[in-house]
Amino acid sequence: MKNDTTKWRVLGGGFAAYTFDAMDLVLLAMAFQPIMNDLGLTRSEAGLLATATLIGVGISSIVMGWYSDNYGRRKAMLWSLISFSLLTMAIAFASSWLEILILRFLAGLGLGGLWGVIAAYIAETWPPAQRGRAAAFVMSSFPVGVGLASFFAGKIIPMWGWRALFLTAGIALVVAIYVWFFVPESEAWKTQRDARLRGDGGQSVEKVSVKEIFADGMARNTILATLVSAFALTAYWGPTTWLPTYLVKERGLSVADMGMFMTILSVGMFIGYNAFGWIADFIGKRNALVLSLAGSAVMLAVYALTENPATLLWMGPAYAFFMAFVGLMGSYYGELFPTRMRTTGSGFCFNVGRGVSAFAPFILGGIATAYSLQTAILICAVPFAIAAVLTAFLPRTEGPSPQPAVVAAASRS
Template sequence: MSMKPSGVEQNRWHVLTACFLAYAFDAMDFMLLAVAMPVIIRDFHLSLAMAGLIGTATLIGVGLSSVLVGLCADNYGRKSALIGSLLVFGVFTAAIAFSRGWLDLMVLRFLAGLGLGGVWGVAAAFIGEVFGSRQRGRAMALVISAWPVGFGVAAALARFILPGYGWRVLFLCGFGAIVAAIYTMCFVRESAVWVADQEKAGVARHKVSISEIFSDELRWTTIFGTLAATFALVGYWGANTWIPTYLSKERGLGAANMTTFVILLNVGMFVGLQLFGWLSDRIGRVRSLILSFVGATIMMPLYSLTSSNAVLLWMGPVMALFFSFSGIFGSYFAEIYPLRVRSLGAGFCFNVGRGLSAFAPFVLGAIAAKTNLSTSIALCGAGFALAAVFTVALAITRRRASLHVELAV
C-alpha cells in the first residue's frame, strides 16, 4: 500500500506553509518600523506624537484592507487574495527605503497597510476550510506563531543592519514577502470548499457584499467581534509600538541589548501561541481567550513598573505568553461566520479592530510626552480587560443565536 500523502493532504500542508510564511513577513513588516523608529525619530527630528502617527497610518490602511481583501477572497478565491496582499505590502515596505521625510513615510505605511491587513482574514478562512475542527485551533495557532517569528527575524536583522547600514537598508528586506507570494502561486491550490460552493451556486451566485455581515443574524456577532478585537489590539499595538523605544529611551539600552529583549519577548509569544492553540482545542475558544486577556491585563502594569532591567528581561517573555489572542480569534471567527462571508467576516472583525486601534500608538505617544512611556505601557492593560468583556458579550450573542435556531427547528 502506498504511503504517499493524498493531494488533499499535500495541499493542506502547502496552505499551512504559505499562510505561515505570509504571516511571518506580515509581522516582520510591522516590527521593522518599531525597531527602526528610534533612529527615524532622530534622523527626521520627529516628536513622539508624529512618530505615533506613522503607526496610525499603517493601521488605518490595515482597517481598509480587511474589507477590500475580504471581499476579494470571498468573491474570487483565497489564493489570489493572499498573493495580492503579499505583493502590495512587500513592494511598498521596500519603497520606504527611499522616503524623503515624514510625509513620505506616512503615505507609504498607509499603502503597505492596504496589503498587510488582508493576510489574517484570508489565512483564517483558508485554514478553517482545509483543516477539521479538532485540528483547526492548533493549525491556526501555528500560523499565528509566525508573528513572533517575523518579529524575531526583524529584530535580528535590525541588530545586524542598523548599526552599519542604517534603517533604509533595513526596509529593503520587505521585498522578502515576494518569496511567500511565489510559493503560494506555485504550490497552493484554491480551497476545495470555496470552489465547491462556487460551482454549487453557479451563475445564480451573487457577489458578496459587506451588508451581509450586518444582516439580522450576524449584526451583533460582527459588532461584538470587532469590539473584542479592537480593544485587544489597542493593548497589543500600544505596547508593541512603544516597547523598543521605551527600552532605548527610558531603560537606557543600546540597540544590541534592546533587540535581545525584543527577541526574548517574541520567544514567549511563540510559546504562548502553541499553548493557547492547544488549550482552545481542549477547553474551547472563548475560555482560552478570556484566560489570555486576564493574564495580559495583569502583566502589562507589572512589566512597566519593574525597576530592574534583569527582571524586565525575563518578565517580557512571561508577559508575551498572554499575547495569544490572535490565533484563537482566527479559528473562532472562522467558525462563527458562514462559508459565503467567512473571509470577509473574520477579516472585518480582526482588521477593522486593527484600524480602530490605529490611534493607540498616537494617543499613548502623546500621553508619554506628558508623563513617560512606562505609564503608557501600563495603560495597555485596560485594553485587554475590555477585550475580555466584549468576548463574553460575543459568546452570549452566539449562544442566543444558536438557541433561536434550535427553537425554530
C-alpha cells in the same frame, strides 16, 4: 491524500506569509528612534506613521475580505504579499516624513488582508479536531516575524542605518513565489463559488457584500467580535509600537540589546501561540481567548512596573506568552461565519478593530510626552481587561465543520 497534501501546503504557506506580514508591520517600530533622530520628529509625529499603517490595515480588511470571498483565497494572498513587500521596501528611499506616511498607509492596505484570508484557509482545509492547533501554529508565525524584525534591526541599523532595514521586506516575494506554485485554491471556496454562480434554478446570485455579516442574526456577533478586536488590538499595538523606544530611552538599553530583548520576548509569544492552540482545543476557543486577554492585562501591568533590566528581560516572554489572542481570533472568528462570507466576516471583525487601534500609537505618543512611556504602556492593561469581559458574551463555536455553503445564520451556542 490530496486533502492531506493541501492542508500542509496551506499551513506552510500561511505560516511563511504571516511571518513576513508581521515582520513588515513591526519594522517601523524597530526603526522609530533612528528615524526620529534623522528626520527630527516628535513622538506624536512618529506615532502618526504607525497610525497611518493601521488605518490602511483597517480599510484592507473590508477590501481584501470582499476580494477573497469573491475571487479566491489564493489570489488575495498573492496580492497582499506582493503589495506590502514592495511598498515597505520603498521606504528605504523615502526622503521625508510625508513620503514614509504615504508609503506606510499604502503598505497597510496589503498588510491587513492576510489575516482573514489565512484564517479562512485554515478553517476550510483542516478538520475541526485539529483546527485550533493549526490556526494557532500559523498565527504563531507573528512572533517569528517580530523576532526577525528585532534580529535584523539589532544587526542592520548599527552598521548600515535604518533605511537598509526596510529592504529586508523583499524576502516576502519569495513566499509569494511559493504560494503561486504550491498553494492551491480552497476547495470549500470553489464549491460555494460554483453554487453561487449556479444559484437556485440555474440563475446566479449576488456576490458577497459587507452588509451580509450584519443580517440574519449575525449582527450581534459581528459587533461584539469587532469591539473585542478594537480593545485588544489597541492594548497590543500601543505598547508594541513604543516598546523598542521605551527599552532604549527609559530603560537605557543599546539598540543591539533592545533587539535581543525583543527577540527573547518573541520566543515567549511563539510558545504562547502554540500552547494556547492546544488549550483552545481542550477548553474551547472562546474560553481560551478570555484567558489569553485576561492574562495579557495582568502581565502587561507587571511588565510596565518592572524596572530592573535583568528582571525585565525575563518578564518580556512571560507577558508575551499570553498574547496568543491574535491566533485564537483567527480560528474562532472564522467559525462565526459561513464559508460564503468567512473572510469578509472574520476579516471585518479583526481588521476593523485593528483600524480602530490605529490611533493607539499616536495617543500613547502624546501620553508619553506629557508623562512617560511607562505610564502610557501601563494604561493599556485596561483595554485588555475590557476585551476579556466582552469575549465572554460571544458564543461557543465547538461542533461541526464550518458550513460549506450559504447559511442563513452563523451564530451558534
